[in-house]
Structure formats: C-alpha cells, structure tokens
Amino acid sequence: MSYEGVSKKSVSCACGKGRVVLTVSENDWNQVRESVSIECEYCRNVYRIESKYCCPKPMHDYTIYYLVEIDNPGNKRQLDL
Ligand SMILES: [Zn+2]
Structure with missing residues (x-):
C-alpha cells in the first residue's frame, strides 16, 4: 500500500x-x-519538530506542531500549519 502526497502547506x-x-x-x-520537515539547513541543526495530537470530541481532531530549540527546549514556537 502506498501513500500519496495530496497536499502541502508551509x-x-x-x-x-x-x-x-x-x-x-x-x-x-x-x-x-x-x-513535517524542516527545509532549512540552519534550522534543521538547531530545531526539532514536536507535535501534540488534540482530540476535542465532538470536534474534529487536529495536531499542533512546534519548533523546539534542541539546546534550549524552553524556546518553543507554535507553527501555523
Ligand atoms: Zn531557517
């Protein structure tokens, strides 16, 4: 079985x-x-992606993505994806 890329957002x-x-x-x-992938040479070395799955029934589930600084995990920013 294969997955097909249907949409991209950045x-x-x-x-x-x-x-x-x-x-x-x-x-x-x-x-x-x-x-989610970081398509930036610099940021790929400095940040990692963290995701949080939310399922607020009866609403639709969704995932929030964060960019977290590897050496300083307190520096976390939510991505508008
Ligand atoms: Zn960058």
Whole structure:
C-alpha cells in the first residue's frame, strides 16, 4: 500500500531563510498521514519538530506542531500549519 502526497502547506522557518513544510498524504483506505520537515539547513541543526495530537470530541481532531530549540527546549514556537 502506498501513500500519496495530496497536499502541502508551509510556513517560514525560524530564521526566515527556509520553510517548514507539512505534507498530508492519504492512502487507498483514506487513512491520512501527516509529516513535517524542516527545509532549512540552519534550522534543521538547531530545531526539532514536536507535535501534540488534540482530540476535542465532538470536534474534529487536529495536531499542533512546534519548533523546539534542541539546546534550549524552553524556546518553543507554535507553527501555523
Ligand atoms: Zn531557517
């Protein structure tokens, strides 16, 4: 079974020179998979992606993504993805 990329969304990375990209893929059974990648040489070495899954029933579930500084986890910014 294979996933196909159906949509992409991106926001500026922390330094502003690259992008943080969210790719949403769907397989034949309509299962959705999301992945986030940092497409910036600098930020890839400094930050990591953290995600938080939210399921506020009866509302639709969603995932919040954060950019977290590896050496300073207190520095955390929410991504508008
Ligand atoms: Zn960057």
